[in-house]
Structure formats: C-alpha cells, structure tokens
Amino acid sequence: MRPNSKAAGSSGGSTGVKFVMARLRQLYVQVIIAILLGIALGILAPATAVEMKPLGDAFIGLLRMMLGPIIFCSVVLGLTHVRDMGQLGRLAFKALLYFEILTTVGMALGFVVVNVFEPGAGLHATSLAVNESVARISNTASHFTAVGFFLSIIPNTLVDAFAKGEILQVLFISVLTGAALSIGGxxxxxxxRGIEEGQDVLFRILGFIMRVAPIGAFGAIAAAVGAHGSGTLIYLAKLVGLYYVTSLAFVFLVLGSVAGMAGLSILKLIRLVREELLLVLGTASGEVALPRLMQKLEKAGCDEAVVGFVLPAGYSFNLDGTAIYMAIAVGFIAQATDTPFSLGQQIGVLAIMLLTSKGGTTVAGGAFIKLAATLQTVRALPLNGLGLLFGVDRLMATCTALTNVVGNTVAVFVIARWENAFNRTKFDSYMAELAAPAGAGPQASAVAVPASAKAGE
Known part of the structure; x- marks a missing residue:
C-alpha cells in the first residue's frame, strides 16, 4: 500500500506542477506577475524603476505601429462583405447614436456623483500657479474648435494618415477604400487577396509582439510607481476613489444593463477581454488592446464588418471613461477653487464636453488634454485648477482606459445584435474554449496569435 501511496503522491505532485506551469504559460498570468513585480520595484527602488520606462514605451510603440495597418485591413475586408451601401449607412447611424447616448449617460452620472459627494469641497485652492507642463498642454488644447475637429478627420494625403497613426483618419481612409471595393470590386x-494576406502577416507580427507584453507592462507600471511614489496612491484619494467607484458603477449597472438587454452577461464579456484589460492596466493606454480586441471579437461571433467599423470608431467616439473623468474633474476643480458653478453652467459645459470628449488618441493622458480643451473653451473655471489633477492623472488615466475598453467591447456586441450580425453559437463555443483547462483551448496559445482573424473560422 505504501508504494501505491507514494506513487499517488508523486502523480499528484506532478499534476500540480504541470498545472502551475500551464498557468504560467498563459499571457494574462504573465502580465499579472509582471505588474506586481513592477509595483514592488517602484516602491522598493524608485530610481531604478523609473529607468524601466523605455520598456513600457517600446511596447506601446510596437503596438501603435500596428494600429493603422490592422484597422485598414480589418475595415476594408469587413466592408467588402457589405454589398448594400444603405447597410453601411445604417451601421454608422446606429453606432454613432449608441456612442452619443452612452457617453452622455456617463457624463451625466459623473456630474451627479461629483455634486452629491463634493470631493473638492473645503480644499480652498484659490491661489494655484500654472506649472510648466499644464501650461504647455493647455496651450496646445486652446486651438481646439468644432470645425477644426471635423477637418482633422481628413488627412493631408492617403499616406499621411498612416504616418501619423491617427485612428480617425485611418478609419476614414479605410471606409472609403472598403466602400469603393465593395461597389466596384x-x-x-x-x-x-493582397489585403487578406497582409492581414494574416500583420496578426503573425502581432503574435511576436505579444510575447514581450509582460516586459512592457512591467516597465510601464514600475516607472509610474517609481516616478510618483507610493504616496500617489493616497494623494487626492477621495477624488480618485470616487472616480473608480463611479466607473465601476457605470460598467456593472449601465453597461451591464445594456449588455443584458442584448442577452449577454457583462461578466462574461469582461472575462472574454481579461488579457487586454490587464495590458491596459499595466500601460494606462487603451490602444494596446485594440489589435487583439478586433481579432478576439470576431472569433467571439461578431461579424467582421461590425467589428471593423464599430471598434475603431468607438476609440474616437465612444469614450465612456473619458466622459465620466471630465465630468468629475470639472466639478472637482470648481469645488476645490471655490468657483461658483450653477446647474445651468454645468449643463452648458456638458453640452460642450460632448464634443471635446470625442476624437484624439487613447494613450495615457489623453483625457487630461481634452479636459484642458474644455476649460479653454468654457472659460468659466480657472485653468490653474488643472494642476490639482496633474499629480494623479496617471491613476485616473488607468481607470479611464479600462472603462473605455469595456465600453467599446459592449458596443460591438450590442450593435452586432442590433444588426442581426451576431453568432451566439460561436460566442458560446469560444467562451467554452476560454474556460477550458490550459492547453485545451486558445488560452494555451494566447501568446502565439493565430495567423488568421477571419470571423468565419
């Protein structure tokens, strides 16, 4: 009996080791470990941690390099399946209507919360100076106009859109190209065929890049904690905590209800994109998730035309986290600087922010720039109030990016259902594969991205 017991114990131990090793091969586990190590390094050795910043910058740069080509290929190939231009117009109308409603709800929620809890009341920061960084950002944002925003969608040349990496410009070129090929091609x-093969190559390259995702997340989070210190975690804690709680409420109550009406669970959708959310958590940039999201949502049953159009457009127009951030930040600045800010003024600012919150990139700090644009436009609040937020912008940016990514994921599924372009059987099958033991599903090859991202596979 003893030998058998030893054999059983040995077998059990071997199974445990195999299970741990299998888990360690999963991308999201590697990213979690990297983030924890980065935070530890930032607290224990801040100077060394700051020097890790190039690792995060390089990883974000590699992914941003892929955005333009991947969006172009995905949108063009998706639109070639749309033979009816009326269908394309209907899709665009539904997407923009959905984006406007959800961002308005997010912004209104932010205003309600900041008025009820008043995180800036009693601070009396009436004699703030504008530091150099805030002044530079504000000066850049002062050139924002509605006309300029719409004109900025049109690139100087076809190549210029890809050279600058502006998502909205690339999407504009992609829609024109896809529509032209759909009508006459x-x-x-x-x-x-060339674009299709190019997409396969791009996703292979993406697979190579994702192998270094843990290194990029480690460098980005270590540098952030090292630069601002662990004290940043308690600096303006009431404001940051209120923003995080509000964003969570928006995700689980508002987006959860929207997803529920579409017959989907918000928890399942979050589990679907957990790897991408962890990358965003480490880098505070929503752009790092876009390439893999486009691929993953197609595999989860959404039509590639819907994914190719709605997801990139959402990165410019469906910024739920940005809307909540701006509403809370504006209210906080008014309270902290003892500036009278009536309900009528708040409604007026909300109307302006519905425009200024749109467009731009989703890198860390993007919402701060849009906030500066709003203050420059409104002139009802002191510009030096931005200095109050500058120190905690990195913490706020992380929550903003996470909320934006979840919001855009829900948007794709809801609009796909709205367009009868969602395959529930494919979704259930893919979710089952994700939940399968390591080595039995796509998680086992999460780092090595498959060569093709066609929705029909």
Missing part, C-alpha cells in the same frame, strides 16, 4: 480581386 470583384470577390476574387487580387487587391482583396
């Missing part, structure tokens, strides 16, 4: 066109 042939299904066996060598141009389409």
């Amino acid at each position: 042939k299904k066996d066109s060598p141009i389409l």
Whole structure:
C-alpha cells in the first residue's frame, strides 16, 4: 500500500506542477506577475524603476505601429462583405447614436456623483500657479474648435494618415477604400487577396509582439510607481476613489444593463477581454488592446464588418471613461477653487464636453488634454485648477482606459445584435474554449496569435 501511496503522491505532485506551469504559460498570468513585480520595484527602488520606462514605451510603440495597418485591413475586408451601401449607412447611424447616448449617460452620472459627494469641497485652492507642463498642454488644447475637429478627420494625403497613426483618419481612409471595393470590386480581386494576406502577416507580427507584453507592462507600471511614489496612491484619494467607484458603477449597472438587454452577461464579456484589460492596466493606454480586441471579437461571433467599423470608431467616439473623468474633474476643480458653478453652467459645459470628449488618441493622458480643451473653451473655471489633477492623472488615466475598453467591447456586441450580425453559437463555443483547462483551448496559445482573424473560422 505504501508504494501505491507514494506513487499517488508523486502523480499528484506532478499534476500540480504541470498545472502551475500551464498557468504560467498563459499571457494574462504573465502580465499579472509582471505588474506586481513592477509595483514592488517602484516602491522598493524608485530610481531604478523609473529607468524601466523605455520598456513600457517600446511596447506601446510596437503596438501603435500596428494600429493603422490592422484597422485598414480589418475595415476594408469587413466592408467588402457589405454589398448594400444603405447597410453601411445604417451601421454608422446606429453606432454613432449608441456612442452619443452612452457617453452622455456617463457624463451625466459623473456630474451627479461629483455634486452629491463634493470631493473638492473645503480644499480652498484659490491661489494655484500654472506649472510648466499644464501650461504647455493647455496651450496646445486652446486651438481646439468644432470645425477644426471635423477637418482633422481628413488627412493631408492617403499616406499621411498612416504616418501619423491617427485612428480617425485611418478609419476614414479605410471606409472609403472598403466602400469603393465593395461597389466596384470583384470577390476574387487580387487587391482583396493582397489585403487578406497582409492581414494574416500583420496578426503573425502581432503574435511576436505579444510575447514581450509582460516586459512592457512591467516597465510601464514600475516607472509610474517609481516616478510618483507610493504616496500617489493616497494623494487626492477621495477624488480618485470616487472616480473608480463611479466607473465601476457605470460598467456593472449601465453597461451591464445594456449588455443584458442584448442577452449577454457583462461578466462574461469582461472575462472574454481579461488579457487586454490587464495590458491596459499595466500601460494606462487603451490602444494596446485594440489589435487583439478586433481579432478576439470576431472569433467571439461578431461579424467582421461590425467589428471593423464599430471598434475603431468607438476609440474616437465612444469614450465612456473619458466622459465620466471630465465630468468629475470639472466639478472637482470648481469645488476645490471655490468657483461658483450653477446647474445651468454645468449643463452648458456638458453640452460642450460632448464634443471635446470625442476624437484624439487613447494613450495615457489623453483625457487630461481634452479636459484642458474644455476649460479653454468654457472659460468659466480657472485653468490653474488643472494642476490639482496633474499629480494623479496617471491613476485616473488607468481607470479611464479600462472603462473605455469595456465600453467599446459592449458596443460591438450590442450593435452586432442590433444588426442581426451576431453568432451566439460561436460566442458560446469560444467562451467554452476560454474556460477550458490550459492547453485545451486558445488560452494555451494566447501568446502565439493565430495567423488568421477571419470571423468565419
């Protein structure tokens, strides 16, 4: 009996080791470990941690390098399946209507919360100076106009859109190209075959880049904690805590209700994109999640035309986290600087922010720039109030990016359901694969991204 017991114990131990090793091969586990190590390094050795910043910058740079080409290929290939331009117009109308409603709800929620809890009341920061960084950002934002925003969608040349990496400009070119090929192109066109093969190559390259995701997350989070110190975690804690709680409430109550009406669980959708959310957590940038999100949402049953159009457009127009951030920040600045800010003024600012919150990139600090644009436009609040937020912007940016990514994920599924372009069987099958033991599903090859991202596979 003893030998058998030893054998059983040995087998059990071997199984445990295999299970741990299998888990360690999963991308999201590697990213979690990297983030924890980065935080530890930032607290224990701040100077060394700050020097890790190039690792995070390099990883974000690699992913941003892929955005333009991947968006172009995905949108063009998706739109070639749309033979009816009326369908494209309907999709665009539904997407923009959805974006406007949800961002308005997010912004209104932010205003309600900041008025009820008053996180800036009693601070009496009436004699703040504008530091150099805030002045530079504000000066840049002062050139924002509605006309300029719409004109900025049009690139100087076709190549310029890709060279600058502006998502909205690339999307504009992609829609024009996809529509042109859809109307006059042939299904066996060598141009389409070339774009399709190019997409396969791009996703292979993405697979190579994702192998270093833990290193990038480690460098970004270590540098952030090292630069601001662990004291940043309690600096303006009431404001940061209120923002995080409000964002969580928006995700689980508002987005959860929207997803529920579409017959989906918000918890399942979050589990679907957990790896991407962890990358965003480490880098405070929503852009790092976009390439893999486009691929993953197609695999989860959403039509590639819907994914290719709605997701990139959402990165410019469906910024729920940004809307909540700006509403809370504006109210906080008014309270902290003892500036009278009536309900009528707040409604007026909300109307302006519905425009200024749109567009731009989703890198860390993007919402801060949009906030500066709003203050420059409104002139009802002191610009030096931005200095109050500058120290905790990195903490706020992380929550903003996470909320934006979840919001855009929900948007794709809801609009796909709205368009009858969602395959529930495919979704359930893919979720089952994600929940399967390591080595039995796509998680086992999460780092090595498959060559093709076609929705039909």
